[in-house]
Amino acid sequence: xxxxxQSPSNKVTEKGKDVELRCDPISGHTALYWYRQSLxxxxxxxxxxxxxxxxxxxxxxxDRFSAERTGGSxxxxxxxxxxxxxxxxxxxxxxxxxxxxxxxxxxxxxxxVL
Amino acid sequence: xQTVTQSQPEMSVQEAETVTLSCTYDTSESDYYxxxxxxxxxxxxxxxxxxxxxxxxxxxxxxxSVNFQxxxxxxxxxxxxxxxxxxxxxxxAYSGQAGTALIFGKGTTLSVSS
Numbered sequence: 643x644x645x646x647x648q649s650p651s652n653k654v655t656e657k658g659k660d661v662e663l664r665c666d667p668i669s670g671h672t673a674l675y676w677y678r679q680s681l682x683x684x685x686x687x688x689x690x691x692x693x694x695x696x697x698x699x700x701x702x703x704x705d706r707f708s709a710e711r712t713g714g715s716x717x718x719x720x721x722x723x724x725x726x727x728x729x730x731x732x733x734x735x736x737x738x739x740x741x742x743x744x745x746x747x748x749x750x751x752x753x754x755v756l
Numbered sequence: 757x758q759t760v761t762q763s764q765p766e767m768s769v770q771e772a773e774t775v776t777l778s779c780t781y782d783t784s785e786s787d788y789y790x791x792x793x794x795x796x797x798x799x800x801x802x803x804x805x806x807x808x809x810x811x812x813x814x815x816x817x818x819x820x821s822v823n824f825q826x827x828x829x830x831x832x833x834x835x836x837x838x839x840x841x842x843x844x845x846x847x848x849a850y851s852g853q854a855g856t857a858l859i860f861g862k863g864t865t866l867s868v869s870s
Contacts, residue, residue, distance in 0.1 A: 742808065
């Protein structure tokens with residue numbers, strides 16, 4: 643079946659603008675994760691969703707970051723008032739169950755904030 | 757807090773040879789999962805291998821195998837009969853009891869020469 647898809651592939655925005663990044667998980671996967679990958683910080687966890695439970699937002703770096711998951715499927719990561727330090731690759735992953743299952747990643751969205 | 761350390765920022769290997777990538781981790785948990793992911797220049801993170809900590813047997817996937825030493829908290833990846841397509845960044849990752857987010861090492865860039 644289809645893997646995790648993300649859109650857009652690349653996004654260039656101006657400092658101060660809002661951006662929305664989309665993730666479509668693998669069908670049937672109940673858990674969905676967002677990570678950020680940057681040169682200086684490596685791979686950082688941002689947020690995860692499990693079914694209809696309240697998400698774990700413990701990795702979000704500031705209140706400018708938020709995410710939602712509609713209908714237990716598609717997720718949108720929103721960054722408000724973007725800053726240059728938000729420039730990174732944003733990776734989405736999904737898995738079948740919560741604990742210990744392998745996570746399958748999408749191709750990522752490269753965000754560049756000018 | 758759990759940490760994952762990959763002490764080799766870069767490694768190189770000749771085609772058809774064998775290479776071992778190192779990973780150590782720190783945890784006080786007894787039940788956890790370890791993973792190796794491959795990230796080629798295309799940016800897509802690909803699962804290479806998964807190990808359950810309570811299993812003594814080392815995981816293998818075709819040319820990829822691990823040497824899991826639980827007492828030493830070591831989880832190295834061996835790639836046999838290296839191929840040009842193995843060139844990528846390799847990440848070691850940990851998933852523990854409390855959270856489901858993967859904790860990643862900084863990665864090892866593997867180059868393969870013919």
